[in-house]
Amino acid sequence: xxxxxxxxxxxxxxxxxxxVATVSxxxxxxxxxxxxxxxxxxxxxxxxxxxxxxxxxRLASGKSSTVAIIVxxxxxxxxxxxxxxxxTALTKGGYESLIIVDAVDDSAGRLVDRSVLKxxxxxxxxxxxxxxxxxxxxxxxxxxxVSIGMKIEGFSAVSIDDVAxxxxxxxxxxxxxxxxxxxxxxxxxxxxxFEVSDRRLAGHMAARSHFSLVKDDDLVVGGDFSMVGGYxxxxxxxxxxxxxxxxxxxxxxxxxxxxxxxxxxxxxxxxDISIIGVDDHPMSELWGLTxxxxxxxxxxxxxxxxxxxxxxxxxxxxxxxVETTLIQRSSTRVV
Amino acid sequence: xxxxxxxxxxxxxxxxxxxVATVSxxxxxxxxxxxxxxxxxxxxxxxxxxxxxxxxxRLASGKSSTVAIIVxxxxxxxxxxxxxxxxTALTKGGYESLIIVDAVDDSAGRLVDRSVLKxxxxxxxxxxxxxxxxxxxxxxxxxxxVSIGMKIEGFSAVSIDDVAxxxxxxxxxxxxxxxxxxxxxxxxxxxxxFEVSDRRLAGHMAARSHFSLVKDDDLVVGGDFSMVGGYxxxxxxxxxxxxxxxxxxxxxxxxxxxxxxxxxxxxxxxxDISIIGVDDHPMSELWGLTxxxxxxxxxxxxxxxxxxxxxxxxxxxxxxxVETTLIQRSSTRVV
DNA sequence: CTGAAAGCGCTTACAG
DNA sequence: CTGAAAGCGCTTACAG
Numbered sequence: 001x002x003x004x005x006x007x008x009x010x011x012x013x014x015x016x017x018x019x020v021a022t023v024s025x026x027x028x029x030x031x032x033x034x035x036x037x038x039x040x041x042x043x044x045x046x047x048x049x050x051x052x053x054x055x056x057x058r059l060a061s062g063k064s065s066t067v068a069i070i071v072x073x074x075x076x077x078x079x080x081x082x083x084x085x086x087x088t089a090l091t092k093g094g095y096e097s098l099i100i101v102d103a104v105d106d107s108a109g110r111l112v113d114r115s116v117l118k119x120x121x122x123x124x125x126x127x128x129x130x131x132x133x134x135x136x137x138x139x140x141x142x143x144x145x146v147s148i149g150m151k152i153e154g155f156s157a158v159s160i161d162d163v164a165x166x167x168x169x170x171x172x173x174x175x176x177x178x179x180x181x182x183x184x185x186x187x188x189x190x191x192x193x194f195e196v197s198d199r200r201l202a203g204h205m206a207a208r209s210h211f212s213l214v215k216d217d218d219l220v221v222g223g224d225f226s227m228v229g230g231y232x233x234x235x236x237x238x239x240x241x242x243x244x245x246x247x248x249x250x251x252x253x254x255x256x257x258x259x260x261x262x263x264x265x266x267x268x269x270x271x272d273i274s275i276i277g278v279d280d281h282p283m284s285e286l287w288g289l290t291x292x293x294x295x296x297x298x299x300x301x302x303x304x305x306x307x308x309x310x311x312x313x314x315x316x317x318x319x320x321x322v323e324t325t326l327i328q329r330s331s332t333r334v335v
Numbered sequence: 336x337x338x339x340x341x342x343x344x345x346x347x348x349x350x351x352x353x354x355v356a357t358v359s360x361x362x363x364x365x366x367x368x369x370x371x372x373x374x375x376x377x378x379x380x381x382x383x384x385x386x387x388x389x390x391x392x393r394l395a396s397g398k399s400s401t402v403a404i405i406v407x408x409x410x411x412x413x414x415x416x417x418x419x420x421x422x423t424a425l426t427k428g429g430y431e432s433l434i435i436v437d438a439v440d441d442s443a444g445r446l447v448d449r450s451v452l453k454x455x456x457x458x459x460x461x462x463x464x465x466x467x468x469x470x471x472x473x474x475x476x477x478x479x480x481v482s483i484g485m486k487i488e489g490f491s492a493v494s495i496d497d498v499a500x501x502x503x504x505x506x507x508x509x510x511x512x513x514x515x516x517x518x519x520x521x522x523x524x525x526x527x528x529f530e531v532s533d534r535r536l537a538g539h540m541a542a543r544s545h546f547s548l549v550k551d552d553d554l555v556v557g558g559d560f561s562m563v564g565g566y567x568x569x570x571x572x573x574x575x576x577x578x579x580x581x582x583x584x585x586x587x588x589x590x591x592x593x594x595x596x597x598x599x600x601x602x603x604x605x606x607d608i609s610i611i612g613v614d615d616h617p618m619s620e621l622w623g624l625t626x627x628x629x630x631x632x633x634x635x636x637x638x639x640x641x642x643x644x645x646x647x648x649x650x651x652x653x654x655x656x657v658e659t660t661l662i663q664r665s666s667t668r669v670v
Numbered sequence: 671c672t673g674a675a676a677g678c679g680c681t682t683a684c685a686g
Numbered sequence: 687c688t689g690a691a692a693g694c695g696c697t698t699a700c701a702g
């Protein structure tokens with residue numbers, strides 16, 4: 001057995017004394033193949049360790065059975081979790097996942113310039129804001145796309161109400177009597193990614209007015225959705241003379257980073273400062289972190305299912321808005 | 336312009352008044368094409384937004400320009416970081432990354448049963464212990480493989496000396512005067528994945544003897560390389576009557592989880608218990624966690640470079656052992 | 671239920 | 687420097 005050369009559909013056909021067409025049908029479970037023939041073919045295929053060449057299948061059928069999952073970064077819990085959930089669902093649906101990292105600072109603009117799109121049946125965008133040109137490229141390709149985390153003109157989306165989230169989180173703090181609330185937003189990893197952060201901030205601002213909270217500009221500091229980012233942002237926030245009595249971080253990782261920064265400043269949570277995050281990261285329960293849970297795993301799964309549906313029926317399947325819930329733990333308390 | 340139908344090499348050839356062969360050569364930068372012809376073809380290709388069909392190229396050339404990155408899970412900082420580093424290096428080298436999650440509990444055994452391997456030029460295994468049958472499948476396929484994190488018979492590897500690491504970490508603790516050292520190992524996410532954890536444990540055991548430390552069995556508890564796992568393991572560890580005065584966790588995430596568990600028990604670090612981790616996760620600096628750094632990013636990059644070399648020269652390129660360094664911070668101190 | 675044949679969109683010797 | 691032609695390994699009408 002030559003290790004270099006694997007067998008082709010022709011080898012199987014020859015061994016089984018049938019045509020390649022029959023082998024193709026038999027192995028793919030298509031109808032109109034005698035059971036006995038099918039069994040014989042399966043046996044031969046097994047013995048020869050035959051595996052269809054995906055490139056040939058794709059070329060011939062026009063279907064690749066793979067979907068591209070496009071993310072701005074591979075780092076951070078949010079992306080890993082959503083990717084894992086999508087991949088799992090896609091695998092169950094019979095699709096491979098091609099993961100593409102399309103950081104905006106990648107001047108090559110992989111999504112547009114590379115021809116990966118031609119090798120793919122569908123696309124899942126995870127919190128990827130698109131430049132106009134990329135969006136057009138995608139639209140022109142006419143392949144199904146679903147976006148997670150934000151609505152994009154022309155594509156189905158799985159997302160949450162980020163404005164409401166920003167409002168609710170702030171309102172929780174205001175309800176506890178806090179008047180000076182610091183906010184750690186998140187932007188860094190994607191220059192185009194203003195949206196999620198901006199919408200949460202808009203919600204916060206609305207609540208800030210509604211509850212007559214302190215309105216200073218230096219109460220809002222940018223993080224980058226990481227623990228380190230949250231840590232540094234917190235340090236900056238704490239430089240102002242009148243320290244906030246509460247903090248809203250736009251992710252749990254930033255919230256925990258901020259918590260560590262508070263600790264390094266000799267501050268206790270929630271005695272000296274209340275902290276609320278967003279996500280319900282698995283570590284949040286360990287910290288006792290109050291947070292707005294957004295059920296990240298289901299985002300990934302739902303998006304995959306939406307795409308699978310699109311792949312089958314190819315008509316519009318609409319959007320999904322996932323519920324969000326406040327989980328109160330021990331990091332926030334009455335001021 | 337029909338949005339459904341993208342142009343083929345034939346369209347470009349027709350427009351440019353040359354044969355498809357010439358278009359193929361021109362666009363791939365091969366020699367023996369007149370500069371003027373090349374320019375004309377490039378222009379037409381641009382105008383028609385021509386993108387070569389990857390499946391067709393693969394089928395015709397036998398090269399796919401994609402490498403499979405196989406991981407047991409998508410979760411956890413270690414995997415994200417290594418994947419990101421590998422992907423970045425591969426992209427620079429002109430390769431796509433196909434990420435395959437091959438959890439062992441996936442009875443389908445994706446690596447073996449699926450034909451993805453036929454669509455791929457090379458494979459990077461990230462901390463994937465392989466069953467014999469999978470290893471054989473890979474070997475038989477004769478495509479270049481490099482393994483990260485552990486040595487696998489027949490493949491190049493990028494790894495660290497885990498035994499030495501276990502010894503060094505323990506010896507740091509022993510040097511501080513600790514006699515009763517708890518250990519949180521890590522196994523869960525991959526039943527076959529005894530190796531890394533076992534080797535570190537072997538190193539620890541050697542040090543345990545060498546420094547005459549307490550040898551009770553209940554001083555070793557299994558985690559799963561996550562914060563939650565570390566948290567629970569710590570709780571278990573602290574049930575024993577004579578509590579350990581120091582803890583070695585086989586990852587920083589577990590170490591931080593254990594730290595939170597200690598906190599929940601009213602214990603301070605390092606006053607009541609010293610903690611040392613492994614990895615040098617970015618959050619470790621924030622915590623002040625002492626750790627053994629293993630430069631995870633470079634693992635991913637080095638492996639990709641090794642593979643790229645293998646892909647070019649196709650002869651054996653050997654293994655790489657990455658250095659490991661103790662970073663002492665404030666979570667460990669004299670007992 | 672099965673087979674012969676065309677075709678998917680490229681690449682690659684081989685001629686010229 | 688360029689083109690005609692075969693071939694990569696499948697799938698898909700079309701006949702039978």
